Amino acid sequence: MKQSFLAKGILPAALLVNAAIFTSAQTIKQNNRPHEQAAVSSKTDSAAATKKEAAKYSYEFSQPAFYVKHIVIEHDETGRGTIKFERLNEDTPVTEPLELSPAAAARVFALWDRLKFLDSDTNYQSDKHFAHLGVMKIGMERGDRKRVAEFDWTQNNAAAELVAEYRRAADQAIFVFDISIARENQPLNAPKLMEALESMMKRNAISDPKQLLPLLKDLTTDERIPLIARNHAQRLIQKIQK
Numbered sequence: 001m002k003q004s005f006l007a008k009g010i011l012p013a014a015l016l017v018n019a020a021i022f023t024s025a026q027t028i029k030q031n032n033r034p035h036e037q038a039a040v041s042s043k044t045d046s047a048a049a050t051k052k053e054a055a056k057y058s059y060e061f062s063q064p065a066f067y068v069k070h071i072v073i074e075h076d077e078t079g080r081g082t083i084k085f086e087r088l089n090e091d092t093p094v095t096e097p098l099e100l101s102p103a104a105a106a107r108v109f110a111l112w113d114r115l116k117f118l119d120s121d122t123n124y125q126s127d128k129h130f131a132h133l134g135v136m137k138i139g140m141e142r143g144d145r146k147r148v149a150e151f152d153w154t155q156n157n158a159a160a161e162l163v164a165e166y167r168r169a170a171d172q173a174i175f176v177f178d179i180s181i182a183r184e185n186q187p188l189n190a191p192k193l194m195e196a197l198e199s200m201m202k203r204n205a206i207s208d209p210k211q212l213l214p215l216l217k218d219l220t221t222d223e224r225i226p227l228i229a230r231n232h233a234q235r236l237i238q239k240i241q242k
Contacts (some may be wrong), residue, residue, distance in 0.1 A: 014202075028124055037238045053143035057081075059166035063134035071170045073098060079105035083173045094193065098173050101208035108165050114158040118145050124159040124220065125151040136163045168207040171200055190229035198236060216240075 054077055061071040067088050075081025079100030086093040115122075117140045129151040138159070139148040154160050174181060175197055182189040200206050219225065219233040 019150075020202070055140060055142040056143075057108075058137070058139040058148075059163065059170075060137040060139075061134050061163075061167065061170070062136075063132075065132075066134065068170075068174065071167075073166055073170060075100065077109075079108070083170060085170065085174060094177060096173060096177055098169065100169060101211040104169060104207045104211075108162065108169075111158050111162040111165065112140065115156075118142060118147055122149075122156065123151075124149050124154040124156045126153045126155045128153060135192065138166075140161060165207070168205055171205055172207045172212070175200070175206075176212075179215070179219070183219075183222060187225045190225035191232065194229050194232040194236070198232070201236070201239070209236075213237060213240060 055073055059071075059073040064068055065088075068085055069088050070084075070086040070093065072084045074080065075098060081098050082095055084093050084095045084096040092242075117138075133152065135150060135152045137148055137150045139145075139146070149159075151159070156162075175193065179190065179193050182193055197206070197212075201209055206212070216233045216237050220230050220237070222230065
């Protein structure tokens with residue numbers, strides 16, 4: 001009888017305890033939901049703010065006496081953007097899309113990181129001036145923060161390497177534009193353009209030769225341009241693929 005009585009007494013008590021725990025857990029869970037929703041909302045707002053403040057980058061070169069006298073490159077954090085360039089005795093600048101290859105973009109962004117550009121007020125201009133070689137500007141913008149630095153010669157290695165990378169990207173983009181014009185309207189210019197490309201490749205003056213492989217392969221079968229240019233394109237392909 002005692003065992004039966006105890007069993008009857010314990011069971012309702014256990015149910016009451018379980019019910020209390022379940023109710024308490026439900027209350028805690030419900031009370032936590034607003035905090036969870038606030039955390040999710042905060043993360044969403046933070047992500048949106050980060051997206052709104054994506055960085056923009058720019059490079060500008062100017063020397064009125066040079067054949068290519070003015071170059072402006074602008075791109076985003078993916079390496080995609082535009083190049084605008086102007087030649088001597090030409091009134092209208094050319095604007096073309098630009099896309100840095102993954103390898104070139106990695107080098108460029110690593111140099112921006114080394115400069116800590118927006119957090120720095122470093123004057124990159126050296127004591128000596130060589131304005132006859134051209135004046136360069138590099139710029140970065142993120143949200144409300146914006147900075148542009150101008151120099152014609154620098155002893156800062158990262159800044160010097162950065163403008164060199166942009167000049168390689170510009171020369172490569174200008175070649176692509178010129179060869180496209182040659183294929184359409186001036187096929188006899190193609191051999192000289194291929195010679196110029198090989199010269200730039202030897203001087204490491206091209207942003208990423210591998211990025212040109214699809215174009216070069218297309219040139220090898222383009223009967224609009226002279227055979228000598230097509231054969232030259234094939235030789236360059238072999239050099240790049242080695």
